[in-house]
Amino acid sequence: MTTNIVDRVAVIKALAHPTRLRIAELLAKKTSCVGELHQQIGGDLSTVSKHLTVMREAGWLTCQKTGLHIYYSLACDCLDDFLRCVDSLSTNSNCC
Amino acid sequence: MTTNIVDRVAVIKALAHPTRLRIAELLAKKTSCVGELHQQIGGDLSTVSKHLTVMREAGWLTCQKTGLHIYYSLACDCLDDFLRCVDSLSTNSNCC
DNA sequence: TCATTACTTGGCGAAAATGCCAAATACTTT
DNA sequence: AAAGTATTTGGCATTTTCGCCAAGTAATGA
Numbered sequence: 001m002t003t004n005i006v007d008r009v010a011v012i013k014a015l016a017h018p019t020r021l022r023i024a025e026l027l028a029k030k031t032s033c034v035g036e037l038h039q040q041i042g043g044d045l046s047t048v049s050k051h052l053t054v055m056r057e058a059g060w061l062t063c064q065k066t067g068l069h070i071y072y073s074l075a076c077d078c079l080d081d082f083l084r085c086v087d088s089l090s091t092n093s094n095c096c
Numbered sequence: 097m098t099t100n101i102v103d104r105v106a107v108i109k110a111l112a113h114p115t116r117l118r119i120a121e122l123l124a125k126k127t128s129c130v131g132e133l134h135q136q137i138g139g140d141l142s143t144v145s146k147h148l149t150v151m152r153e154a155g156w157l158t159c160q161k162t163g164l165h166i167y168y169s170l171a172c173d174c175l176d177d178f179l180r181c182v183d184s185l186s187t188n189s190n191c192c
Numbered sequence: 193t194c195a196t197t198a199c200t201t202g203g204c205g206a207a208a209a210t211g212c213c214a215a216a217t218a219c220t221t222t
Numbered sequence: 223a224a225a226g227t228a229t230t231t232g233g234c235a236t237t238t239t240c241g242c243c244a245a246g247t248a249a250t251g252a
Contacts, residue, residue, distance in 0.1 A: 081181055
């Protein structure tokens with residue numbers, strides 16, 4: 001199958017937001033439910049929930065329902081590689 | 097220095113667009129000027145130019161002026177790793 | 193200097209993303 | 223069944239992004 005550029009963009013876009021990137025970092029450390037993430041992040045709980053939906057639909061997260069809680073986890077083990085690449089890009093370009 | 101989440105998001109966001117991702121792929125194969133990229137991509141030339149500015153300011157691109165042309169190149173060697181991570185995420189999540 | 197080629201910048205309407213509130217759903221406990 | 227807890231969904235105003243057009247800048251050549 002051909003690598004669809006639309007799917008790729010959806011994945012990348014799902015991390016192209018400060019709150020969602022923060023969520024990814026938090027979930028890389030510890031599987032959590034929406035309420036726990038909300039405590040770290042602030043703002044509206046429903047906003048956090050919607051960010052989680054975006055990330056889950058893009059493929060970054062898996063989730064598991066246990067009683068009243070829904071626990072979210074990072075679905076990949078490549079976030080460090082991904083961010084290593086991101087951090088390697090210098091913003092101060094000596095260009096034309 | 098602390099890794100600033102705002103800078104990271106700017107880098108990620110710069111690739112979170114179908115045309116810009118396409119540009120990254122094209123430039124990974126071959127250093128090109130705006131006109132050459134425009135031939136591959138279509139649309140308005142000024143739009144392509146603006147996408148290049150976004151990518152350059154984020155750090156993805158370097159550029160070099162030679163006469164009338166401005167040649168753009170990928171500034172990193174980690175695009176493959178980056179995309180490998182992106183492609184590893186399955187969209188069809190078997191979640192709640 | 194004038195015309196041409198290559199590219200960028202300004203501006204603006206259209207589309208998409210964001211965040212908050214209110215309401216709805218789902219499960220548990222009493 | 224009713225109340226309580228955890229989370230999602232709907233809706234909407236605000237902000238951001240996008241793409242095209244027109245105009246501007248920069249280097250080259252006649």
